[in-house]
Amino acid sequence: MKINIDQVKIIDLPKIEDQRGNLSFLESNKHIPFQIKRSYWIYDVPGGHERGGHAFKVQNEFIVALSGSFDVLVDDGEYKRTYSLNRSYYGLHIPSGFWREMNNFSTNSLALVLSSTLFTEDDYIRDYESFKNYQRR
Ligand code: TYD
Numbered sequence: 711m712k713i714n715i716d717q718v719k720i721i722d723l724p725k726i727e728d729q730r731g732n733l734s735f736l737e738s739n740k741h742i743p744f745q746i747k748r749s750y751w752i753y754d755v756p757g758g759h760e761r762g763g764h765a766f767k768v769q770n771e772f773i774v775a776l777s778g779s780f781d782v783l784v785d786d787g788e789y790k791r792t793y794s795l796n797r798s799y800y801g802l803h804i805p806s807g808f809w810r811e812m813n814n815f816s817t818n819s820l821a822l823v824l825s826s827t828l829f830t831e832d833d834y835i836r837d838y839e840s841f842k843n844y845q846r847r
Pocket of ligand 1: 748752760763764
């Protein structure tokens, strides 16, 4: 299926404000449009380093900046967009098939990634030219 950059969306999450501190949450298939099979998080990224230069064939994901800030570049093979994530009450939904990179990590940033699949290296497209060819099929 041909992907389109407009399918990548910021999703606002519930935010329960309280004098004792705020609380946000999400549920599979309710606040995000897929069932969560795996969670991972990226932290202690040294200044200037990048993560995630790849695409996934099947994996849907939802990325939240639980702490600090970072940028997510998304590319559908034709158009690119960069999203700055810096609050824990919203995140970025990236359906399968998009190239994505993460950079500009602030000190002490914590990126939570919720995934629709279990880990398998077979789902990765790690080379940009292969990604372009995959889009052209
Ligand atoms: P990778 O997804 O390439 O990291 P990033 O996209 O942030 O640059 O994963 C880095 C390494 O960790 C790679 O060897 C695969 C391994 N890994 C797992 O074993 N399980 C997982 O759930 C993830 C996300 C990665």
